[in-house]
Amino acid sequence: MTGVGAWIRYGEPLLPGQLEFAVEHYRAAILQPWETDAAAELKRRRPDMTVLCYKCLSSTRSYEPGPVYTSGVSFAEAESVDEGAWFARRLDGTRIEWERYPGHWQMRVWDPAYQRRWVENVVDDLRDSPFDGVMADNDVFDDYYGLDLPIDGATEMLNLRSALDDLVQAAGTALNGAGKLLVPNIAESRREPGRWQAHAAYGGGFEEVWLGYGAEQLFDPVTAEAQLPQATGPGLSILRVPTDGDDRHPNLTYGLSAFWIFGAGRGAYAATGHDDYSRTQHVPELDWQLGRPVTEPTGRNHAWWREFEDGFAAVNFNADGRRRRRVRVPAGLVDAAGVPAPSWVVLPPRRGILFRRAA
Structure with a gap:
C-alpha cells in the first residue's frame, strides 16, 4: 500500500522516472492541465490515486502559448471579449499585473459573465479528461499580489472573496455534475468560520500554508490549532507544510505528525519549499x-x-x-x-x- 504523500507537481516539465516514483509513493497528484498523458498513465497504474489538474480562479497568463491553459479563461480569449472587459483595472484604467509573478493578470472575478465562461471552459476541458478534477488555485483571502484596492469594480477584498464564493459554488456544482472534483486552494480559511467547509464541499480543499507561511515563519500555537479541522475534510484535504526545500527539514515530520493526529491518515500531505513544485519530495515516513x-x-x-x-x-x-x-x-x-x-x-x-x- 502506498503512503499519504501529495505530489504537488505543476512547475517545470516532467522528468524521466518521476511518474514511476509517483506510482509507488503518492496518494494524490496535481499536474499541469496539458499533462493529460501523464494523468492517464497515473490513473492506469494507480486507479486509486486522485489526479487533479491546475487551474487558476483569479488570473490569466499572457505567456502561455496554448492550446491548453492554466487559467479558465485564456489571455487571448479575455482580450477578445468586449475590448478586454474581463481584465481587472486600476482606477486609471490600466490592467493589473501581479507583483512577483510577471505575466499574471488579475481578472474581474466578480463579473458574472467571466464566472460563467470560466466554468464552461473548465468543464469542457475536463469532461473527457483522465483527470479526476481541478485544483483551483488562488481562492484568495487577502491582497497577495499588489492589487492595491480600491480598483475599478472592487473597493475591498471582501468584494473579491464574495465573488470567489460564487465562482467556487458554480464551478463545483458544474464539475460535480460532470463527474469531476473541485479542490480549491483555500487561502486563510481559518480567518472566516465556515469558509473551508463551504469551499471544500465539492471534492476537497488544498491548504498551501498549513501550520506556517514559511520554513522559519511557523504559526503560533493558537493559529496552528485553528487550522487543524482542515485535516478532516470534507472531501480530500491536501495539506502542505513549508520547508526550506530539504526533504529532511524538521517541518516535514512536524506537519506529518499533526496530519496523522488530527486527520487519522485521511487526505494527502506534502512539505516543500516556496513554489518548489517541480520535484518528487519524499521521506520514508510518508509511506508509513x-x-x-x-x-x-x-x-x-x-x-x-x-x-x-x-x-x-x-x-x-x-x-x-x-x-x-x-x-x-x-x-x-x-x-x-x-x-x-x-x-x-x-x-x-x-x-x-x-x-x-x-x-
Missing part, C-alpha cells in the same frame, strides 16, 4: 501506514499525541523554546531507522515525531 486510531487526539498545553493500531504520533505546537513537552510512547514501536522507540520522548517546540509498529 499507522493504521486505525485507537485513541482520540489527546493534548495538554498545545502538545498533542495519538495512538494507532500500528503506530504513534506526537506534536508540540508551542513556539517558546522553554516549552518542551514530555510524552509517553507505547511499547513495541520503532523509528524510521528501525531503532526501538524510547518509553518517553521530550518534544522541543515546533517538532513532531512518528513511530510505527516493528515488522
Whole structure:
C-alpha cells in the first residue's frame, strides 16, 4: 500500500522516472492541465490515486502559448471579449499585473459573465479528461499580489472573496455534475468560520500554508490549532507544510505528525519549499501506514499525541523554546531507522515525531 504523500507537481516539465516514483509513493497528484498523458498513465497504474489538474480562479497568463491553459479563461480569449472587459483595472484604467509573478493578470472575478465562461471552459476541458478534477488555485483571502484596492469594480477584498464564493459554488456544482472534483486552494480559511467547509464541499480543499507561511515563519500555537479541522475534510484535504526545500527539514515530520493526529491518515500531505513544485519530495515516513486510531487526539498545553493500531504520533505546537513537552510512547514501536522507540520522548517546540509498529 502506498503512503499519504501529495505530489504537488505543476512547475517545470516532467522528468524521466518521476511518474514511476509517483506510482509507488503518492496518494494524490496535481499536474499541469496539458499533462493529460501523464494523468492517464497515473490513473492506469494507480486507479486509486486522485489526479487533479491546475487551474487558476483569479488570473490569466499572457505567456502561455496554448492550446491548453492554466487559467479558465485564456489571455487571448479575455482580450477578445468586449475590448478586454474581463481584465481587472486600476482606477486609471490600466490592467493589473501581479507583483512577483510577471505575466499574471488579475481578472474581474466578480463579473458574472467571466464566472460563467470560466466554468464552461473548465468543464469542457475536463469532461473527457483522465483527470479526476481541478485544483483551483488562488481562492484568495487577502491582497497577495499588489492589487492595491480600491480598483475599478472592487473597493475591498471582501468584494473579491464574495465573488470567489460564487465562482467556487458554480464551478463545483458544474464539475460535480460532470463527474469531476473541485479542490480549491483555500487561502486563510481559518480567518472566516465556515469558509473551508463551504469551499471544500465539492471534492476537497488544498491548504498551501498549513501550520506556517514559511520554513522559519511557523504559526503560533493558537493559529496552528485553528487550522487543524482542515485535516478532516470534507472531501480530500491536501495539506502542505513549508520547508526550506530539504526533504529532511524538521517541518516535514512536524506537519506529518499533526496530519496523522488530527486527520487519522485521511487526505494527502506534502512539505516543500516556496513554489518548489517541480520535484518528487519524499521521506520514508510518508509511506508509513499507522493504521486505525485507537485513541482520540489527546493534548495538554498545545502538545498533542495519538495512538494507532500500528503506530504513534506526537506534536508540540508551542513556539517558546522553554516549552518542551514530555510524552509517553507505547511499547513495541520503532523509528524510521528501525531503532526501538524510547518509553518517553521530550518534544522541543515546533517538532513532531512518528513511530510505527516493528515488522
